[in-house]
Amino acid sequence: MSFETLGLRAELLRAVADQGYDAPTPIQQKSIPAILDGRDVLASAQTGTGKTAGFTLPLLQELSPETPGPRKSVLRALILTPTRELAAQVAESVETYGRYLPLRSAVVYGGVKIGPQISTLRRGVDILIATPGRLLDHLGQKTVDLSQVEILVLDEADRMLDMGFIHDIRKVIRHIPEQRQTLLFSATFSRDIRALAQDLLYEPEEIEVAARNTAAETVRHIVHPVDRDRKRELLSFMIGSKNWQQVLVFTRTKHGANRLAEHLEKDGLRSAAIHGNKSQGARTRALSAFKEGKVRVLVATDIASRGLDIDQLPHVVNYELPNVPEDYVHRIGRTGRAGNDGEAVSLVCVDEFPLLKDIERLLKRDIPKDVIPGYEPDLSVKPEPIQKKQRRSSRGRSSHSSSAQKARGSSGHRTPKPVIRG
Ligand code: AMP
Numbered sequence: 001m002s003f004e005t006l007g008l009r010a011e012l013l014r015a016v017a018d019q020g021y022d023a024p025t026p027i028q029q030k031s032i033p034a035i036l037d038g039r040d041v042l043a044s045a046q047t048g049t050g051k052t053a054g055f056t057l058p059l060l061q062e063l064s065p066e067t068p069g070p071r072k073s074v075l076r077a078l079i080l081t082p083t084r085e086l087a088a089q090v091a092e093s094v095e096t097y098g099r100y101l102p103l104r105s106a107v108v109y110g111g112v113k114i115g116p117q118i119s120t121l122r123r124g125v126d127i128l129i130a131t132p133g134r135l136l137d138h139l140g141q142k143t144v145d146l147s148q149v150e151i152l153v154l155d156e157a158d159r160m161l162d163m164g165f166i167h168d169i170r171k172v173i174r175h176i177p178e179q180r181q182t183l184l185f186s187a188t189f190s191r192d193i194r195a196l197a198q199d200l201l202y203e204p205e206e207i208e209v210a211a212r213n214t215a216a217e218t219v220r221h222i223v224h225p226v227d228r229d230r231k232r233e234l235l236s237f238m239i240g241s242k243n244w245q246q247v248l249v250f251t252r253t254k255h256g257a258n259r260l261a262e263h264l265e266k267d268g269l270r271s272a273a274i275h276g277n278k279s280q281g282a283r284t285r286a287l288s289a290f291k292e293g294k295v296r297v298l299v300a301t302d303i304a305s306r307g308l309d310i311d312q313l314p315h316v317v318n319y320e321l322p323n324v325p326e327d328y329v330h331r332i333g334r335t336g337r338a339g340n341d342g343e344a345v346s347l348v349c350v351d352e353f354p355l356l357k358d359i360e361r362l363l364k365r366d367i368p369k370d371v372i373p374g375y376e377p378d379l380s381v382k383p384e385p386i387q388k389k390q391r392r393s394s395r396g397r398s399s400h401s402s403s404a405q406k407a408r409g410s411s412g413h414r415t416p417k418p419v420i421r422g
Contacts (some may be wrong), residue, residue, distance in 0.1 A: 025050035
């Protein structure tokens with residue numbers, strides 16, 4: 001199948017050709033015709049499947065003016081995302097695929113000044129990409145008008161629910177006409193997602209594609225058992241001895257990310273950390289330096305990494321396993337993207353064996369274990385409980401500020417799981 005057969009207009013085909021895409025991915029083959037047909041869509045698709053183009057291309061087509069000539073931009077499409085990074089990346093895709101069309105887009109998220117966003121919105125946009133908290137701030141200040149929105153996209157809806165955005169989403173939706181097309185994308189279909197879809201979607205076309213990182217294997221998973229206090233040494237050794245030039249490393253905490261990046265620097269490996277406590281500018285700079293190859297190791301927490309679009313990342317390392325098994329799948333979604341091979345390496349100490357079991361249960365298979373000579377774990381070491389920070393209750397949140405704060409990533413907690421005791 002080719003993009004031409006999907007019925008996309010010439011401007012979009014040209015933009016797609018610029019990107020060097022040969023053929024639509026499975027999700028694009030299914031979502032593009034359904035969306036162009038005006039159907040609501042409920043799609044299960046992870047990052048790395050090409051889902052962004054899957055909704056952006058038909059959305060741009062639907063909004064394209066029939067005739068050339070001067071026109072006024074009216075906000076007709078709204079895309080909600082859980083994090084500012086994902087918002088920025090979706091906005092970049094909208095710009096990229098829409099470059100030959102006379103449509104205007106803007107992105108709004110928290111953690112940056114609201115003034116410039118207000119000016120942009122005042123000039124008029126056709127497409128708005130937003131995180132829920134900041135969008136509510138704009139609605140509160142009446143600096144955005146959603147009354148003409150025809151297409152609503154909820155991207156990574158499961159993560160928005162995990163981050164406690166459900167009330168914010170519902171508040172936002174009250175400002176949008178009921179007569180609209182709604183597209184909901186989610187990596188997982190929990191009961192909550194089903195309930196939300198039931199409320200928001202009308203006879204949706206359900207689209208499911210094999211999760212790239214679980215079923216269709218382009219990623220090689222491997223676990224290296226190692227002692228808790230030798231992980232850093234092993235990581236430096238692996239990066240050096242295997243001559244990895246671009247590695248994304250995950251830690252569980254912001255503090256852990258900072259500390260690890262500092263340690264790696266001391267070991268002579270150019271490193272940067274990104275997490276919710278860093279300013280947007282610092283995060284963007286670190287990501288660009290990493291993409292350009294100026295920084296060899298990018299250390300990230302789960303929230304900060306969400307939606308990172310780094311092409312053809314060959315190595316992802318779980319320096320610490322995530323507390324939530326689904327995060328493992330999200331993390332390794334950064335490697336082996338769009339058909340490229342990748343390697344997902346996990347350094348696992350005795351404390352993390354229960355977490356590893358949960359992940360293997362989710363993946364429905366065992367991950368191969370490989371002890372690196374010289375780093376054999378001491379089997380007599382007793383497991384220690386993994387410290388989890390206290391989660392602030394999301395109940396009783398009445399103002400927008402706490403959700404805006406969440407959009408800024410300053411409290412990246414999600415559904416509490418029982419604390420794991422070794
Ligand atoms: P996404 O799942 O939307 O985050 O996209 C994952 C990656 O796949 C991005 O780097 C896209 O640029 C790339 N991509 C999207 N569509 C295609 C396609 N049809 N062929 C090749 N790569 C694609």
